[in-house]
Amino acid sequence: MNELIRINFDSDRPTVSGRELRDALGIDTRYNDWFKRMCEYGFNEGTDFYSFLSKTSDGGRPAIDHQLTIDMAKQLCMIQRTDIGRQFRQYFIKVEESWNSPEAVMARALQFANQQIALVKHQNAELSCTIAVQNQQITEMKPKASYYDVVLNCKDLISTSAIAKDYGKSAIWMNRYLHEKGVQFKQGDIWLLYQKYAENGYTSTKSHSYPGSSGEVHTKVHTYWTQKGRLFIYELMKADGMPPLIEQEV
Numbered sequence: 001m002n003e004l005i006r007i008n009f010d011s012d013r014p015t016v017s018g019r020e021l022r023d024a025l026g027i028d029t030r031y032n033d034w035f036k037r038m039c040e041y042g043f044n045e046g047t048d049f050y051s052f053l054s055k056t057s058d059g060g061r062p063a064i065d066h067q068l069t070i071d072m073a074k075q076l077c078m079i080q081r082t083d084i085g086r087q088f089r090q091y092f093i094k095v096e097e098s099w100n101s102p103e104a105v106m107a108r109a110l111q112f113a114n115q116q117i118a119l120v121k122h123q124n125a126e127l128s129c130t131i132a133v134q135n136q137q138i139t140e141m142k143p144k145a146s147y148y149d150v151v152l153n154c155k156d157l158i159s160t161s162a163i164a165k166d167y168g169k170s171a172i173w174m175n176r177y178l179h180e181k182g183v184q185f186k187q188g189d190i191w192l193l194y195q196k197y198a199e200n201g202y203t204s205t206k207s208h209s210y211p212g213s214s215g216e217v218h219t220k221v222h223t224y225w226t227q228k229g230r231l232f233i234y235e236l237m238k239a240d241g242m243p244p245l246i247e248q249e250v
Contacts (some may be wrong), residue, residue: 005092008067014099016073016092018066025080025088035066038076048072070096095178147234147244157204157224160191163233166244172234181236190221202229 006023008015019031027034038082040129041051041164048069053062070202077089098104164174175191178184184191193203204226207219225233 004088007070007095011067011238013072014095015049015067016070017054018049018068019063021068021073021076023087025077025082025084027080033062038079041075041079043072043075070099147247155227157206157226158230159222159224163230164227166246167237168245177237178233183236191223197232200228200232201226202232 005016008017016125019033022029022034029037045051049066049072051064051066054065055062061249074089074092074096077085077092079085159171161171164171167174169177175184176185178191179186182194183197184193185213186192190205192198200224203223205221205223207221209217209219211217237243
């Protein structure tokens with residue numbers, strides 16, 4: 001189909017410039033006067049046309065122009081009652097047929113769908129970025145549970161075995177470590193603190209009774225750590241680069 005006049009496809013329906021149509025139809029009447037008279041046939045702005053300022057060819061002040069729907073353009077051509085008017089009317093009918101063909105409708109629908117997909121992808125990217133920032137901010141604001149928090153929430157005496165588990169170690173390993181650090185020594189079956197540490201309230205001993213093989217009752221003394229002693233071990237091991245599991249980076 002040969003183009004008789006430039007068609008604008010930028011909006012949701014094809015339109016044509018009112019000034020260009022008037023010139024193409026060979027109308028000598030001043031554009032503003034001609035268009036005002038044409039509107040008396042019942043055309044409404046926003047439905048049949050919309051106004052805009054167009055650039056003039058001589059670089060002068062912008063002039064008022066109108067983008068007309070193809071339906072309005074057809075009717076204006078018919079009103080002129082001229083051969084050129086009838087020729088343009090047939091041209092606009094073909095433009096409408098082409099615009100409303102199943103292929104054109106499908107192509108526009110596909111284009112719209114692709115635009116929506118691109119928009120959703122962009123929004124998802126922005127949302128992912130926002131969520132990542134918010135997660136970091138939450139992590140920064142949330143106080144990290146420290147070994148001090150765990151200890152301060154516990155008031156009871158605790159065994160060497162339980163403290164050792166805090167570091168992923170055994171009681172045997174912990175006792176040997178504290179002995180090598182000069183903190184404790186073994187007296188018979190019990191570990192005792194050297195005098196340097198014994199007066200700091202780090203430990204407390206408890207006696208446990210148990211029946212012997214002949215029915216007699218025996219007692220055995222066990223050393224337990226106070227929470228103050230637990231923190232002492234914590235500072236000692238942390239200084240040696242061995243923080244408890246709760247403070248180790250995952």
